[in-house]
Amino acid sequence: MIRVVLPHHLRALAHVAGEVQIDVRGPATLRSVLDALEASYPVLRGTIRDHVTHERRAFLRFFACERDFSHESPDTALPESVAAGAEPFLVVGAMAGG
Amino acid sequence: MSRVRVLVGTRKGAFVLTSDGKRARWDVSGPHFAGWELYHLKGSPADPNRVYASQTSGWFGQVIQRSDDGGNTWHQPGTAPGEPTKTPDGMPMGESNKFTYDTSPETGRPLTTHQWYDGTQHPWEFKRVWHLEPSLTDPDLVYAGVEDAALFRTADGGRTWQELPALRGHASGPKWQPGAGGMCLHTIVLDPADPGRLFIAISAAGAFRSDDAGTTWRPINRGLESQGIPDPDAEVGHCVHRIAMHPSRPNVLFMQKHWDVMRSDDGGESWHEVSGNLPSDFGFPIQVHAHEPDTVYVVPIKSDSEHYPPEGKLRVYRSRTGGNEWQALTKGLPQRDCYVNVLRDAMSADALDPCGVYFGTTGGQVYGSADAGDSWAPIVRDLPPVLSVEVQTLP
Secondary structure: OEEEEOOHHHHHHHOOOOOEEEOOOOOOEHHHHHHHHHHHOHHHOOOOEOOOOOOEOOOEEEEEOOEEOOOOOOOOEOOHHHHOOOOOEEEEEOOOOO | OOEEEEEEEEOOEEEEEEEEOOOOOOEEEEEEOOOOEEEEEEEEOOEEEEEEEEEEEOOOEEEEEEEOOOOOOOEOOOOOOOOOOEOOOOOEOOOOOOOOOOOOOOOOOOOOEEEOOOOOEEEOOOOEEEEEEEOOOOOOOEEEEEEOOEEEEEOOOOOOOEEOHHHHOOOOHHHOOOEOOEOEEEEEEEOOOOOOOEEEEEEOOEEEEEOOOOOOOEEOOOOOOOOOOOOOOOOOOOOEEEEEEOOOOOOOEEEEEOEOEEEEOOOOOOOEEOOOOOOOOEEEEEEEOOOOOOOEEEEEEOOOOOOOOHHHOOOEEEEOOOOOOOEEEOOOOOOOOOOOOOOOEOEEEOOOOOOOEEEEOOOOOEEEEOOOOOOOEEEEOOOOOEEEEEEEEEO
């Protein structure tokens, strides 16, 4: 079970409050976690990654265990504590005015 | 007694303003989708309770919302009306935000390129839906104008969207380039007399017409003259801001261009200028009176570099002669220290008698006139910057 923290607007879109918990088959990577998240919450497709290229949207960041994974390869393994559900994976809206 | 419903899109949510036919007292609901940009909301002419909304964000991208009860409740159209928005396991069902350019071998083309700011070629990249235009007859059929400029269509009430790729693939496409606001398809006008005829406009490419429901397109920019492009009367490259039509006379089109107010009497085959005595012919919206095809409204702003009313006076200009002769409408509008703008989709007219006219400003005011523009009053004063105003006339 992996814990994911979403920003306010995405929680509203997905009709969830607080953390989301998802099951990921195989190694916990950026790609596998986001694939599982979108499979569970189809409304989030296109809001975190581009529909076609699956590139991270420019004003979002991926944090875990006080590390920034935003610029890592999609197949980068997330920390064991995230994979084990001890620490959450954070999708964060970048600070960008407005 | 008839009622009116004004759909307002703002930088930070949507608002629905309702009144009876007197249009003196208003109920305000919202913000819907608080914190998101609502570029456009529009109701179906075939079913006034059906309303579509473009909800967008620089952070999170594009979402399409739909209401089947006149804006009281909303759902993403991936979920059928009346169905639960979650699966039995509690998972959300909605999926209504997928706009991908058609590159399929059967119908699409390789992802084409357009001219970038530095003169190089740049691939199309979807950013947002600027304008939603529901069919005149089918509530489930809607056209969407998007940035980077392309036309999409849904035939299932917004659940899925498909590009009409012939427009983006037009031979002039590599010459299209973004305006300051992006390369957006912002205007879609449907011909009530001919279901196959569509007019669209793109900044900064110009106006195009299809006579076969979007299968083929051709530029309709003859007569437009634009400073700032090498060939001032080129086939494409013109920054058209908005086109308006009266449904009783679909061959007559009025255009607010970057500079110049223009008119066509032949379905866009040719244009001539009707700016006449306007204090400035720069502006964004243009609107036709509901019952008088030759009565037209514009809101001049000072210039391309100063997007606010001349002299700090907010004035709507009305022509009752189809252009050239314009009268300033000022009663009830601020006549000093006013430096707001009115964006291209932020003006609309109801179908009551007398005709009501409405517009929203970047300062967050929505003004209404229940007497065809003779006098104005603010309906709301302090909304976020207004991006769009559409009005529905209800039985």
